[in-house]
Amino acid sequence: MSKKIHVTTSINGEETEYLCEPYDTMLDVLRNQLNLTGSKEVCSSGDCGACSVTLNDRLVCSCLMLAAEAEGQEIRTIEGMTENGNFHVLQQKFLEHAALQCGICTPGMLVAAKALLDKNPSPTETEIRFWLAGNLCRCTGYDKIVRAVQAASEEIKESA
Amino acid sequence: MTETQYLSPKTIDEAVNLYSKNQGQSKILAGGTDLLVQIRSGVLSPETIIDIKNIKEISEIKNNGEGSFTIGAAVSGASLEENEEFKDYWPGVLEALRLIGSEQIQGRASLGGNLCNASPAGDSVPALIASGATANVQGPNGKRNLPVEEIHAGPGKTNLKNDEILINFDFPTKEQGSADAYLRMIPRTEMDIAVVGCAVNITMDEDTCINARVALGAVAPTAVLVNEAAKLLIGTKLDNDVIEKAAKCCEDACNPINDKRGTIFYRKRVSGVLFKRALKIAVERAKR
Ligand SMILES: Cc1cc2nc3c(=O)[nH]c(=O)nc-3n(C[C@H](O)[C@H](O)[C@H](O)COP(=O)(O)OP(=O)(O)OC[C@H]3O[C@@H](n4cnc5c(N)ncnc54)[C@H](O)[C@@H]3O)c2cc1C
Numbered sequence: 001m002s003k004k005i006h007v008t009t010s011i012n013g014e015e016t017e018y019l020c021e022p023y024d025t026m027l028d029v030l031r032n033q034l035n036l037t038g039s040k041e042v043c044s045s046g047d048c049g050a051c052s053v054t055l056n057d058r059l060v061c062s063c064l065m066l067a068a069e070a071e072g073q074e075i076r077t078i079e080g081m082t083e084n085g086n087f088h089v090l091q092q093k094f095l096e097h098a099a100l101q102c103g104i105c106t107p108g109m110l111v112a113a114k115a116l117l118d119k120n121p122s123p124t125e126t127e128i129r130f131w132l133a134g135n136l137c138r139c140t141g142y143d144k145i146v147r148a149v150q151a152a153s154e155e156i157k158e159s160a
Numbered sequence: 161m162t163e164t165q166y167l168s169p170k171t172i173d174e175a176v177n178l179y180s181k182n183q184g185q186s187k188i189l190a191g192g193t194d195l196l197v198q199i200r201s202g203v204l205s206p207e208t209i210i211d212i213k214n215i216k217e218i219s220e221i222k223n224n225g226e227g228s229f230t231i232g233a234a235v236s237g238a239s240l241e242e243n244e245e246f247k248d249y250w251p252g253v254l255e256a257l258r259l260i261g262s263e264q265i266q267g268r269a270s271l272g273g274n275l276c277n278a279s280p281a282g283d284s285v286p287a288l289i290a291s292g293a294t295a296n297v298q299g300p301n302g303k304r305n306l307p308v309e310e311i312h313a314g315p316g317k318t319n320l321k322n323d324e325i326l327i328n329f330d331f332p333t334k335e336q337g338s339a340d341a342y343l344r345m346i347p348r349t350e351m352d353i354a355v356v357g358c359a360v361n362i363t364m365d366e367d368t369c370i371n372a373r374v375a376l377g378a379v380a381p382t383a384v385l386v387n388e389a390a391k392l393l394i395g396t397k398l399d400n401d402v403i404e405k406a407a408k409c410c411e412d413a414c415n416p417i418n419d420k421r422g423t424i425f426y427r428k429r430v431s432g433v434l435f436k437r438a439l440k441i442a443v444e445r446a447k448r
Pocket residue numbers: 045046047187188189190191192193194195196197212233234259260261262265268269270271272273274275276277281282283284324325326327351352353354
């Protein structure tokens with residue numbers, strides 16, 4: 001038993017309020033209360049990255065964050081990635097490069113890759129592989145994902 | 161049953177007060193990358209969770225000049241990495257902290273959490289010890305300042321009292337010609353637990369070693385400061401036979417376990433090897 005906690009936070013730029021239990025994770029609230037089911041629950045122990053979101057622009061696993069911690073902070077999820085209804089260049093490149101099969105890891109991969117490109121628009125292949133080490137994919141063998149991120153990086157640089 | 165609660169105090173005094181009021185039933189939350197895993201797997205179910213990240217002193221990086229920094233216990237790896245000055249002065253501490261988990265884990269994992277979780281394999285702990293950093297701890301009976309090597313008491317256990325909170329770390333001013341380095345051995349190249357970790361902090365005057373601290377992780381119930389190895393190095397030109405003798409000291413300082421990651425024999429051998437490699441990197445950095 002516990003008193004519910006009232007949280008006011010920003011999710012994908014929109015002020016959002018919810019009630020949560022002390023032990024609820026951010027992932028629980030995103031998926032079960034806010035209907036933002038893009039973030040996936042896979043390992044629940046911070047190993048797989050399928051639940052990746054950003055907290056004040058910092059990449060984190062939403063399964064290892066309490067929902068109560070979001071008070072006054074800024075959360076971004078995969079649902080906030082499209083721009084005016086258009087795919088983000090990373091989403092487009094993932095499609096073009098067939099960088100997904102079953103799709104479970106994809107939202108986390110995209111959120112993580114975007115966090116990388118926001119910080120470092122022209123990462124080397126090694127930097128991409130290290131950055132995505134916390135996102136597990138059991139389908140693709142990673143190569144297509146890395147190529148897609150490289151292609152997105154190229155396009156971002158060209159349009160800059 | 162009493163109610164579970166999440167509290168996020170804004171000041172140290174408030175946190176200390178809440179923590180001592182709920183002694184035994186409460187847990188401090190920094191980045192949560194250990195604590196929330198333990199809660200979610202059912203190992204722990206504290207009644208009260210005290211989030212310390214909204215407390216200024218615990219979340220801030222302070223540069224006191226000449227290599228002396230005060231680093232909040234809950235500062236994340238990702239945020240410390242963005243501090244260029246810290247990177248210049250304490251590359252070994254930073255590389256040890258940055259080895260923890262993935263970028264997602266780095267967004268949250270802290271030096272304080274790594275130390276207080278008290279895993280013998282915590283990567284940043286040997287580097288903190290070698291740096292000579294001290295920990296500022298506060299409880300209802302006041303403040304204490306302890307060398308980091310005095311904090312671990314055994315696997316999962318610290319010498320902090322039940323009502324004490326780790327506030328921040330003080331890094332000493334950096335001696336001229338000094339540098340640190342950390343290396344760990346893991347069976348894979350990323351995302352694994354250290355079989356051996358070794359940190360070296362060295363001060364060189366031209367080719368002569370004038371000060372040294374050596375620490376090992378994952379080879380004993382707690383991280384260990386290997387004073388004997390440091391003593392051998394100081395005052396020498398780091399000739400091969402000196403280095404070999406110091407490496408032997410590292411092997412002898414080990415009291416490891418046999419497990420799937422490494423046998424006792426292997427862990428001992430690797431500590432000597434890692435020591436030699438970390439020393440080499442620290443010396444190169446010191447001479448730059
Ligand atoms: C996928 C994954 C990979 C990992 N890889 C590594 C690795 O390679 N190397 C490694 O060393 N660790 C690793 N870890 C473990 C963990 O990330 C680190 O130990 C991290 O530094 C813990 O910091 P935190 O801020 O998240 O601590 P928390 O989980 O918040 O806290 C850890 C413990 O310390 C206590 N505590 C925290 N801060 C304080 C304080 N200021 N005062 C008193 N008590 C306090 C908490 O109550 C808790 O018991 C990994 C974890 C995960 C999930």
